[in-house]
Amino acid sequence: MAAKHHQILIVGGGAAGITVAARLRKTEHDIPLDIAIVDPADSHYYQAAFTLVGGGAYDLEDTRRNEADLIPQDVTWVKDAVSTFAPDSNSVSLTDGTTITYDYLVVCPGLQINWSGIPGLKEYVGRYGVCSNYSANTVEYTFEVLKNLKPGARALFTQAPMPIKCPGAPQKIVYLAADHLTKRGIRTHCDVRFLTATPAIFGVPFYAKELVKVAARYNVPVSYNHNLVEIDGRKQKATFAVTAGDQQGQTVTLDFDMLHVTPPQSAPDFVKTSPLANTTGFVDVHANSLQHLKYKNVFSLGDAAGTANSKTAAAVRKQAPVVVRNLRHLLRKEAVEEGYDGYGACPLTTAYGKVLMAEFIYGGKPTPTLPLDPRKERYVNWWIKTTGLPMLYWDYMLKGREAFPSHNTAYVDPAA
Ligand SMILES: Cc1cc2nc3c(=O)[nH]c(=O)nc-3n(C[C@H](O)[C@H](O)[C@H](O)COP(=O)(O)OP(=O)(O)OC[C@H]3O[C@@H](n4cnc5c(N)ncnc54)[C@H](O)[C@@H]3O)c2cc1C
Incomplete structure (x- = not known):
């Protein structure tokens, strides 16, 4: 042929x-x-x-x-x-x-999302509280689990080693979940934790400093260098390998009612x-x-x-x-x-109605589109995330049209 x-x-x-x-x-x-x-x-x-x-x-x-x-x-x-x-x-x-x-x-x-990369993930995702925003087939189950959490619940959120799609996404859902539980009046009765395989909360230090404060505000402990390696869905237990620090080489097994998994990717x-x-x-x-x-x-x-x-x-x-x-x-x-120039952006949903818009280029230099301090969580950024960016995607990007001049300038901190 x-x-x-x-x-x-x-x-x-x-x-x-x-x-x-x-x-x-x-x-x-x-x-x-x-x-x-x-x-x-x-x-x-x-x-x-x-x-x-x-x-x-x-x-x-x-x-x-x-x-x-x-x-x-x-x-x-x-x-x-x-x-x-x-x-x-x-x-x-x-x-x-x-x-x-x-x-x-x-x-x-x-x-490529490697669902088979963690024993138990493929088998249990979509059941026993094991959920993931990383696929259209599993994302709706995340909210189903979240809205059914009861006082006393243990909710674990994981982040796989890089590379992953949208490196901020694993923690965005942590803050939404914590805010959701706060609004229901049960946050202080639930144990919410973020366990990431990475050594820092975010790859760009300029934004990481602010995100550490957001996690602390919600009383969410962050465990770094903790890589999810096994899930037992029926027993609702998640095992993490510790890859650096005092406990390096050890594994930690935690009980959960909700386990939001960022699957390994390649x-x-x-x-x-x-x-x-x-x-x-x-x-x-x-x-x-x-x-x-x-x-x-x-x-x-x-x-x-x-x-x-x-x-x-x-x-x-x-x-x-x-x-x-x-x-x-x-x-x-x-x-x-x-x-x-390496531009990327991560609209970090730090609460319902609030987003920290992390925009940056190669070398981790912040390059906001709006002439505002990009470290601040803002309602306008929530509007951009929920309404503006979907419009930009479907009606401009995918149609080959330019929405506004594609130019971002480096942020200079007036206080520095
Ligand atoms: C939970 C989550 C949150 C995210 N949040 C954000 C965010 O807030 N902001 C942001 O900018 N980005 C975000 N992203 C990332 C964003 O979706 C991706 O970066 C973007 O879609 C990458 O575009 P792409 O065209 O490279 O890949 P994709 O959009 O994934 O498209 C890849 C295409 O290739 C096709 N394909 C696969 N294999 C083959 C093959 N063998 N032959 C032919 N075709 C093939 C697939 O069918 C698919 O249509 C998020 C992603 C996820 C999963």
Whole structure:
């Protein structure tokens, strides 16, 4: 069977794939393009709202659209999964055995969630109080468990080692849960704990200092270097390996009524084992141009890219224009630009009605969009999180439109 060919082939039609395809379509005035997206999924989720769904503040159905309705006009949708990459022959193969060749490849299949990475997780998630905001199938159960907690309940929230989607998400649900219990008048009668495999509460010290105070305000003890390694759902026991500090090498087993799990995540296996991967398994691209370091007709963005930014849809919003401009540079035989500065954003839901908007670039430099002290929890940020950003995602990003100038300036603390 002769291989199919597309000029630009996009692997993954999530936040990144749809945004790139839509922007390419919007900017093709001079050179018409033949674009295809490979993605097997029927549904596309705005995953950034999963925290709100888990907190009972957003409907799951409002996070979902049919993938078919998001594929831009005149972009071919290949409804299958890529199984291997052969960049030396500019081709990919699909699970049905088809080969597709390309002139340019954009790799954005997201992160792989390793549900089998913790014994007991796959078996018990969705039962016995074991919940997770990290999948559309399990996120609604989080609020079901939360709203049924009784005085005396023990609620544990975990964070897996990096890399994970939206590194702030594991603690966002802690604060919503603590606030929910406070509003029900039973917070002081419940034991709420946050156990993270990381050595700090957040990777950017500027924001971490504030988040430590938020956890303390809710009387939530934070255990660092505690990695969830086993779940016994029936007995409602969770075991953690301590990876640093006085108890290093030991395990700690805790009882729970609610266990919110951030599952271990990695680059997708088919990326990890391909010639496109770096040593960590992610696509080996330049941090600023997002061009592959060896295969110059290959780009990657979003969660699958081997860049040091926070893996967020916010990052995709800033990466996609760079990838699109660079594809057009290559089509015109021009040099690529290094326009991506590592921007990522984490709207930390610190209470119902309050968000600390953590925006930053490579090196952990804070770069707020609004000219306000970004360390403060604000109602306006809650509005942005619950209303503004979903609008920005569906009506602007995924349609290839610019909502406002994509420029963030470094924050200078007036008190410093
Ligand atoms: C609980 C949670 C909270 C979050 N909170 C935020 C937040 O507050 N702010 C924020 O900006 N971001 C947040 N995110 C992260 C955000 O959703 C991701 O960073 C973003 O979706 C990444 O886009 P992507 O296109 O790289 O991957 P995805 O959007 O995950 O899309 C990947 C696509 O690739 C497809 N695919 C997978 N394998 C293959 C294959 N073999 N072949 C072809 N296609 C394939 C999938 O079907 C999918 O459509 C959160 C995520 C979660 C789970």
